[in-house]
Amino acid sequence: MTDELLLERKLPPLLPRAEVLKILQEEIYGYMPPKPEKTEYAVRRNIIKNFCAGKAPCDEITITCTLGGREFSFPINAVIPAGKKNLPFFIHLNFRPENPDRYMPTEEIIDNGFALISLCYKDITSDDEDFENGLCGLLFDGGRREGNSPGKLAVWAWAAQRALDWAQSLGDTFDISRSCVCGHSRLGKTALLASATDERFAFAYSNDSGCSGAALARGTTGETPADIIHKFPFWFCENYFKYADNEENMPFDQHYLIASIAPRRVLIGSASKDSWADPAQEYLACVAAAPAFENGFVHPDRLPVVNDVFFDGDIGYQMREGLHYFGREDWQRLMSFVKSK
Numbered sequence: 001m002t003d004e005l006l007l008e009r010k011l012p013p014l015l016p017r018a019e020v021l022k023i024l025q026e027e028i029y030g031y032m033p034p035k036p037e038k039t040e041y042a043v044r045r046n047i048i049k050n051f052c053a054g055k056a057p058c059d060e061i062t063i064t065c066t067l068g069g070r071e072f073s074f075p076i077n078a079v080i081p082a083g084k085k086n087l088p089f090f091i092h093l094n095f096r097p098e099n100p101d102r103y104m105p106t107e108e109i110i111d112n113g114f115a116l117i118s119l120c121y122k123d124i125t126s127d128d129e130d131f132e133n134g135l136c137g138l139l140f141d142g143g144r145r146e147g148n149s150p151g152k153l154a155v156w157a158w159a160a161q162r163a164l165d166w167a168q169s170l171g172d173t174f175d176i177s178r179s180c181v182c183g184h185s186r187l188g189k190t191a192l193l194a195s196a197t198d199e200r201f202a203f204a205y206s207n208d209s210g211c212s213g214a215a216l217a218r219g220t221t222g223e224t225p226a227d228i229i230h231k232f233p234f235w236f237c238e239n240y241f242k243y244a245d246n247e248e249n250m251p252f253d254q255h256y257l258i259a260s261i262a263p264r265r266v267l268i269g270s271a272s273k274d275s276w277a278d279p280a281q282e283y284l285a286c287v288a289a290a291p292a293f294e295n296g297f298v299h300p301d302r303l304p305v306v307n308d309v310f311f312d313g314d315i316g317y318q319m320r321e322g323l324h325y326f327g328r329e330d331w332q333r334l335m336s337f338v339k340s341k
């Protein structure tokens with residue numbers, strides 16, 4: 001059944017990873033900003049009194065990157081269980097700087113044996129058409145963009161990669177082979193892109209990322225490329241704009257984004273009542289991306305239903321009951337997926 005649904009969608013065939021990444025950067029997200037010439041870290045320890053009852057202090061790290069001879073700084077939070085080494089960990093791109101946050105049950109994550117690094121996306125650059133603030137101020141001359149210059153998703157994804165640089169700089173505190181970048185909605189799209197373009201991430205998790213994230217565009221009954229391009233053009237490169245109401249001519253679809261994470265692991269999470277993100281299209285993208293992975297996507301031959309959890313392949317999928325939200329049930333399933341591998 002899923003094969004027939006994919007045939008109806010007339011998807012572009014999978015290509016080698018390098019070609020897929022080129023198409024994605026050229027046609028939808030823009031090319032990732034360059035790596036910094038120099039990076040420095042300033043650490044403020046234990047910024048929240050009695051955090052997690054003393055099990056794990058919350059530190060703030062200011063990352064200062066030099067690009068084109070100019071500096072850009074942004075903060076991240078790190079919560080590291082005291083006295084532990086080689087920790088599996090999440091880099092969570094979040095909407096807000098608060099720790100914990102309604103999308104981030106920090107203590108529960110710590111109690112499951114993980115460390116947690118979080119960043120607030122607006123500390124990197126604003127979520128609007130202004131390409132002159134934050135990191136964008138160093139990348140664009142007077143805010144001017146070329147057709148394949150990075151959109152905001154690529155700029156935020158770059159920051160998650162810098163948080164990973166910091167984790168690596170600490171030696172054996174973190175286990176990089178158990179690193180996972182994650183986010184919800186627009187930041188789920190960002191997490192997939194961060195992992196697609198940086199092979200150091202062992203896992204990626206997209207929660208309800210939908211259009212231009214995990215969901216196939218061809219055949220959607222939710223948000224379309226035209227909808228998203230109209231409302232959020234600044235998330236993408238300008239080359240994407242020509243595909244509004246013209247999906248059939250896209251030389252890619254969103255299974256390319258998932259496939260470009262191979263041979264590593266990726267979990268896609270949907271919410272049963274999130275029709276805008278279109279769970280069935282997120283699931284079908286997993287099916288279409290599966291051949292790029294050694295252990296693909298192990299699933300029944302039907303569309304997903306509430307509380308489906310498919311963890312046997314390199315691609316995992318889970319559908320939670322309810323609305324568009326990154327809740328503790330999503331985190332619990334995410335943590336089980338990482339532990340199961």
Ligand code: GCU
Nearest residue numbers: 185186187209210211223228
């Ligand atoms: C809007 C947008 C989605 C996006 C979401 C979010 O609904 O249309 O594509 O995922 O915002 O980031 O919350």
